[in-house]
Amino acid sequence: MFKFSVTILGSSSAIPTSDRNPTAQLVNHNDHLFLIDCGEGTQVTLRRMHIHFQRIEHVFISHLHGDHFFGLIGLISSMHLLGRGKKLHIYGPPELKEIIDIQLSVSLTVLQYPLVFHPTQADSPAVIFENENLLVSSFPMLHRIPTNGFLFAEKQGERRIRKEILGMLNIPVTELPKIKKGGNFTDAEGKLHLNSSITLDPYPQRKYAFCSDTAYFEEIIPVVKGADLLYHETTFLQDRAANAAEKFHSTTKEAAQIALNAEVKKLIIGHYSARYDDLQPLLDEASAVFHDTELALEGKTIDV
Ligand SMILES: [Zn+2]
Ligand SMILES: [Zn+2]
DSSP: OOOEEEEEEEOBOSSOOSSOOBSEEEEEETTEEEEEEEOTTHHHHHHHTTOOGGGEEEEEOOOOSGGGTTTHHHHHHHHHHTTOOSOEEEEEOTHHHHHHHHHHHHTTOOOSSOEEEEEOOSSSOEEEEEOSSEEEEEEEOOSSSOOEEEEEEEOOOOOEEOHHHHHHHTOOGGGHHHHHTTOOEEOTTSOEEOHHHHEEOOOOOOEEEEEOSOSOOGGGHHHHTTOSEEEEEOOBOGGGHHHHHHTTOOBHHHHHHHHHHTTOSOEEEEOBOTTOSOOHHHHHHHHHHSSSEEEOOTTOEEEO
C-alpha cells in the first residue's frame, strides 16, 4: 500500500500566534509531496521539520485570504535562491498569478525554474491534477470570497499476485502486467489458473478531503462522503455560532456534524481563532458529536 499521510504545518486562523502558524498542510502520497495552502511561516516550519521543500512539486491554494497564501512568495523565492531547476505547479484562483507576477517583477526576479500556474474556479467540483495513482479535485466551499476544498482520491490499484504463488508457478515476468489487470495464467504444463486463485483484491482506494474556510455547508457532504480522513475548519467554539456564521466560518459542532453526516472515518479540526490558547474545549465539543476527532497541531502527521 502506498504511503499516504498529511502533516500539519499550520493550524491557526487569520493571525499567527506564538505557537501556531496559519494554514498549511503537506500531503505525502507515494513519496510525492503536495502542499495545501501556504500561510506565513510555512517554509520555516518545513525547515524545522527537516522536510526538503524542493521535493514539493504541486501547491494547491484554497483562496486568497492572506492566512492561506502569504507564505507562498517566500517559498517561491527560496526555491529560486536555492537553485531549483524543476517545475513548480501552482493551482489557485486566477488573481493569484497576478499577485505572484507583480511581486517577482518589482524585485526584478527572474525565476531559475519554470513556475506553471493552473487557475482554479470555485463554482463546481473539478479534477485539477492526476497522476498514475492519484486524482486531486477542487470543490466549492461557502466563504466570503471564492474558496475551494481539495479532495485527494486514490485511483483503483492493480490486483496483487499472491507472493507464494509467484515462486510456486514460476510465472514469467512478461505475464505479470496481464495478471495484475485481471487476466488468467496458463502454466508450462498447460494448466489454467484463474485470476481469482492467484491474486488478491487491490488495496482499498483511500481519500483525504481538505475543507478550507467555510460556513456550515451541507453541499460538501456528498463530495467528501466516506473519506478516510476529513480536515474541516473549526474557527470557533459552539457558543460563537452566530459570529462564525457572520464570518463564514464553522464551529466545532458544525465541523463534527459534517463528518458524521458524511460518514468519514476520521476528522481533523483546525484553523483555530487566536483567542483560544487551550484547544482541549474545541476537541471536547467536536468529539461529543463525532467521536474519532483529532486536533490539527503543528508537526503532527496523520496517516490517511
Ligand atoms: Zn483562513
Ligand atoms: Zn478565509
